[in-house]
Amino acid sequence: MELLQLMDSAVRLATPLLLAALAGLYSERSGIFDIGLEGKMLMxxxxxxxxxxxxxxxxxxxxxxxxxxxxxxxxxxxxxVSVMLSLIHGFASITLRGNQLISGVAINFFAAGTTVLVGQEWFHSGGMTPTLKDNQRFEPITLPFADAVKDVPVLGPIYSDLISGHNIIVYIALAAVPVTWWILFRTRFGLRLRAVGENPAAVDTAGISVIKQRYAAVIIAGVLCGVAGAYLSLGTSAAGFVKDMSAGKGFIALAALIFAKWQPRGVLMAALLFGFLEAIGNKYQSVDLGLFVIPVQFMQALPYILTVVILAGFIGKAVPPAAGGEPYVKER
Amino acid sequence: MNKTLPKWADVLLIPLLNLFLALFISGLVVLFIGKDPIEAVKVMIQGAFGKYGIGYTLYYTTNFIFTGLAVAVAFHARLFNIGGEGQAGLGGVGVALILMSFNWPHWTIAILAASIAAFVFGAAWAAIPAYLQAKRGSHIVITTIMFNLIGSALINYLLVGPMKAPGMAPETPHFPPGASIPTLHDFFGLFGIAFDKNSPANISIFIALAALVFVYILIWKTRIGYEIRAFGHSEKAAVYAGISPLKITMIAMLISGGLAGLLAVNTVQGEAERLILDTVQGAGFVGIAVSLMGRNHPIGVLLAAFLFGILYQGGGELSFAMGIPREMIVVIQALVIMFTGSLENIVRIPVERLFARFGKGEA
Incomplete structure (x- = not known):
């Protein structure tokens, strides 16, 4: 029962990570680094x-x-608004061929500052929005027969508590994983998107616009970050916006993306794993293993530590798209 | 990249135009939230240079010199060190550990020991990302971001656990009295100059100034600095010239992390006199803006750090005087990073065209 509760909250906590990591997946697969996931989500x-x-x-x-x-x-x-930030990032990194990492850093700060500034001006409560009523938020959806099967052993609670009872964005996020896989690996658009991230010159030679392809990827990333952000303020118990509410989730999403080695299915696994770690961290202050005690701070840092280990290539090597971070300059 | 631009335009005109654009848009943001930008500038300048404000301005400036130099040194090797926040935080741990261990007979010894500890701890926190970048090709931007977050968790743990003082607050015990360094009030008092007694500015500002000179000599007057710049310019050419990427990456990042760590001498030893949570307060990130604006040159870093010192202190006054939240500074910082960093070409391309046209006319 306790495990079921943990898994339930893992799914909730994984949702924004999943959406933001998929956003990063589109962007980075097309060759545009995006460390501005955090800022777009916050905005x-x-x-x-x-x-x-x-x-x-x-x-x-x-x-x-x-x-x-x-x-x-x-x-x-x-x-x-999230797409607007994406377009600034796109303009800086695709059109002006500026530094994509610096652009992402700037966008994170821009979001952190303006959300409080405008929030204070509009609502006068320290950057918070008023508490939202139930009908202003995404309410939990009870899937068909959830109550009927509740008493069936094992499967009943899994269906009625774990699978049913989330809000629409959770299901959208989960559905986005196979859809992303299909787009990236089964459509012409996806093939081109991956190609501009690996070898833009070849794509260009084939008469396809690298610029358009990368803008498309960046816009999709903006859409997904916007959904991830909306989930935080409209789909969680926070019931409104609180200053700095993304609280590093954009960076955990980035970590999940690397952890997943830029693969959609891996992103789902990584997001669920990091969500589960966070759920444990929220539920227990420290984990007593008998011989020694794991402090809660270690649980909080674990996603980042795992990412460094993965990046170091000790558990399989994470190879980013070859043209990532490089502005494309057409040869003349 | 383009020879059409004279040097003065490259180092002076373009940064100033970009800065102007950033400040102009900041002004628009102020207008958007229904306040008067001209009034805001007045309040900020008065706040930053007033009798009480100037001490804080210099205190912030000291921080930003350290973190700005940290980013700049790494940039010369074409490494983007976003980890200043974590490195400076760990520098604080180093300062706290050493200062709590002894009864310091005199502050001069204490500040020397604290500086070494801050540098070593900051450098150590940069060492793993640097090694992984050089040896395993892990992207240093991502690893330093991760190390910021890991560092913050580690410091949280230390301050509620092993290093915690008795009582409720997550902080270490006060450092012994001998570890207390003179404030600028004490220092200027020696020369009979009046300086606000309550300001946090302390003599670590002289360490910051010395660091500026150190970085200048390091980058432009030593062999290793030459190698760092060569490596940053073209890794392939540097390798061909017999420069080891591992060595340069490690040295550049260790110095970078060490410089960031030195911030703790100002904040932990100078101001708080104990280790508390969040001593860095975003200064690691401000360093990115400072370095970009200062064109990775010590003089530029000094000027940019001072400008951000004014912004930080003056920006605090905005909330008292005009009800503009402190976060206005973060917005300005974001716009400065954007316009002097990623959107730099928005000014550079038209300016280069202008120079190309008129340059031809002259020749």
């Missing part, structure tokens, strides 16, 4: 929370007095 979280709050606020309080659709509207706006 998405703020925009989603803010617009859902304003839309659902009574007209008398200065809101728009909507009664439904606030969460979807918030999600939509989060995607728009």
């Amino acid at each position: 998405g979280a703020f925009v989603a929370g803010a617009f859902s709050a304003v839309a659902g606020m009574p007209v008398a309080d200065g809101g728009w007095g909507w009664t439904h659709g606030m969460a979807w509207f918030g999600l939509f706006m989060a995607i728009i």
